[in-house]
Amino acid sequence: MRDEDEEAQLDIPISVLSAFCRSISAIPGHAGSMLTAGLLLLQAQVSRVGVSPAGLGVYRDLVESLLRNTYIVADLPNRIRKLSAGVDVYRQYASVEPEAPYIAEGCRSEPSWPQAGRVEFRDFSLRYRADLPPALDGINLSIKAGEKIGIVGRTGAGKSTLAKSLFRLVHGTTSGSVLIDGQDISELGVGDLRPRLGIIPQESTMFDGSFRKNLDPLREHTVEDMWAALIKTGIALEVAPVRAAPGDASIDDDDVEDDYRRAVAEYERRWSESGWAMRLVQLMLVKQPIKKKVWRAMTPHGLHRTAQSASHGFSSGQQQLFSLCRVLMRRRRVIVLDEATANVDLATDREMQRIIRSEFSDCTVLTIAHRLETIMDCDRIVVMDRGRIAEVGRPQDLINAGGHFAKLVRANDFGS
Ligand SMILES: Nc1ncnc2c1ncn2[C@@H]1O[C@H](COP(=O)(O)OP(=O)(O)OP(=O)(O)O)[C@@H](O)[C@H]1O
Numbered sequence: 001m002r003d004e005d006e007e008a009q010l011d012i013p014i015s016v017l018s019a020f021c022r023s024i025s026a027i028p029g030h031a032g033s034m035l036t037a038g039l040l041l042l043q044a045q046v047s048r049v050g051v052s053p054a055g056l057g058v059y060r061d062l063v064e065s066l067l068r069n070t071y072i073v074a075d076l077p078n079r080i081r082k083l084s085a086g087v088d089v090y091r092q093y094a095s096v097e098p099e100a101p102y103i104a105e106g107c108r109s110e111p112s113w114p115q116a117g118r119v120e121f122r123d124f125s126l127r128y129r130a131d132l133p134p135a136l137d138g139i140n141l142s143i144k145a146g147e148k149i150g151i152v153g154r155t156g157a158g159k160s161t162l163a164k165s166l167f168r169l170v171h172g173t174t175s176g177s178v179l180i181d182g183q184d185i186s187e188l189g190v191g192d193l194r195p196r197l198g199i200i201p202q203e204s205t206m207f208d209g210s211f212r213k214n215l216d217p218l219r220e221h222t223v224e225d226m227w228a229a230l231i232k233t234g235i236a237l238e239v240a241p242v243r244a245a246p247g248d249a250s251i252d253d254d255d256v257e258d259d260y261r262r263a264v265a266e267y268e269r270r271w272s273e274s275g276w277a278m279r280l281v282q283l284m285l286v287k288q289p290i291k292k293k294v295w296r297a298m299t300p301h302g303l304h305r306t307a308q309s310a311s312h313g314f315s316s317g318q319q320q321l322f323s324l325c326r327v328l329m330r331r332r333r334v335i336v337l338d339e340a341t342a343n344v345d346l347a348t349d350r351e352m353q354r355i356i357r358s359e360f361s362d363c364t365v366l367t368i369a370h371r372l373e374t375i376m377d378c379d380r381i382v383v384m385d386r387g388r389i390a391e392v393g394r395p396q397d398l399i400n401a402g403g404h405f406a407k408l409v410r411a412n413d414f415g416s
Contacts, residue, residue, distance in 0.1 A: 102191035109192040114181040116145035117333035117364035124176035135161040137387040150375025151368045153384030198332035200340035204319040210252035212303040229325035239302040317344035337367040
């Protein structure tokens with residue numbers, strides 16, 4: 001039975017204990033549950049000896065605190081499972097062989113590199129593994145700045161390996177060299193190489209997030225650049241401006257905020273760089289349009305819509321057009337199209353080729369294509385066969401010569 005003296009010892013000021021319990025229950029996550037568990041032990045200890053009526057308030061707070069944190073305890077197995085999945089992924093990544101350094105301190109490319117876009121393969125060979133035959137075998141190819149090259153060949157001939165070698169995207173043993181504007185690309189870090197070239201791969205990747213993030217993941221371009229690219233590729237209407245209510249789940253609020261901050265910063269920059277006369281002119285003439293621009297940036301528009309919700313209605317062809325937009329905005333001198341139009345219909349293929357010809361007329365473009373029509377107006381065709389260059393020449397000359405290319409054309413039932 002309980003002892004009157006023990007009961008008296010527990011009669012602590014109730015307000016102090018209540019405040020203590022409330023502050024503990026406000027602690028998020030495991031810390032809160034652990035403290036609650038500690039308090040429960042205390043409670044168990046207390047209930048062994050009993051409490052005065054005033055102590056009941058403390059118990060009530062303890063139980064409330066427990067209930068608030070119970071879900072965390074109940075969710076623990078789930079959390080542990082997620083955590084161990086994360087550890088597995090981490091282990092996998094940790095065991096991946098590191099690729100070339102991102103930046104090679106001894107050899108940096110100029111920010112404007114490559115300026116001309118000359119590409120040269122010098123006796124270049126590549127083996128994926130020592131026990132496999134070479135995927136590229138003694139490639140010698142000189143591509144002039146601005147030249148349009150079509151790369152064809154049967155499956156497994158080495159076309160993609162050739163294109164990926166420009167980005168140093170293939171792991172294996174190499175010999176010989178690849179030069180862009182005279183720079184041996186093996187001397188550069190991949191961070192000074194890959195972002196300087198443009199590529200449209202066979203399948204476009206759409207990330208979760210807004211169209212804006214999809215078009216410009218590295219935040220290098222303005223909203224105006226993005227709309228210009230969307231208009232050129234004819235998909236601006238798919239991303240058409242929307243008027244969204246605040247808190248609309250399909251709108252990326254971070255992007256809206258970011259655009260707003262950029263617009264304000266641009267306004268402040270222009271203002272601070274102006275002398276008094278220019279400020280006067282701005283106040284009278286320019287400030288209004290800038291204010292409007294800032295105001296527009298505050299209103300969510302189509303680019304802020306999440307691609308996740310939008311991608312349901314996007315065909316693979318439209319997704320390729322998004323890839324084309326990315327390349328249009330980056331404006332690189334060397335562009336690779338690796339079966340970029342393989343999954344689009346003929347009309348979209350023709351439209352993409354038309355845009356590429358007109359927008360990249362002064363760039364070096366390497367186009368890998370199974371559909372021969374895609375590359376028939378290239379300056380030269382490179383025919384690959386079992387890792388080697390079987391033929392190089394102008395399309396019509398190769399057809400007249402009656403060699404590999406002529407056979408491919410006949411097999412495609414395609415007349416020039
Ligand atoms: N990661 C890899 N590991 C080992 N061998 C590979 C790898 N990737 C490609 N290969 C081999 O290298 C050779 C060239 O492949 P590549 O993908 O460059 O050919 P391709 O001409 O682009 O073919 P396709 O038209 O089918 O895309 C093939 O024999 C292929 O099996």
